[in-house]
Amino acid sequence: MSKLLLNLRNVPDDEADDVRGLLESRGIAFYETRPSMWGISAGGIWVTQDSDFASAKSAMADYQQQRGTRAREEYAAAKRAGTAETFGNVLRTEPLRVLLLVLAILFVLGLVALPAILLRG
Incomplete structure (x- = not known):
């Protein structure tokens, strides 16, 4: 049974693209649902195989850690430059x-x- 890896509500396009690329590079089968017309569902990225879900969650945790570190560094640099x-x-x-x-x-x-x-x- 498929499991939701990432709810796409308020997720920037670049982050969703990174997650898709991450899953493809690791050979993890997934599919994506689009947002509903009425805004009830935001869409999501689903892992197809239950056996792949643990490795997908682990890869996602690593990615989010790296993205958070990069965002904090960019903000600190912008603050130092006075452009924040x-x-x-x-x-x-x-x-x-x-x-x-x-x-x-x-x-x-x-x-x-x-x-x-x-x-x-």
Whole structure:
């Protein structure tokens, strides 16, 4: 019976491509399901053979460890170079977006506090 190796919800295309290549290079049979039209299912990468699942999980764990290390190194390098995204940079480049998000947060907080305010009065 097939087993889900990777749910593709919020997975970047390059990571999904890397996982496909990893499985192909190790000769692990897999298939992919596409996202549903209504967004209920995000799709996934499934290992076909149960006997291959343990080695696929092991390879996936190694890959994720390497990808995490690489991402942290890239972020640290961007921070040192001053090119990392910060709140100040976003505020300078997209002030309207930040303002709208802050207003939306305040609106939601107001809705959450509204029952307490109405019960007190």
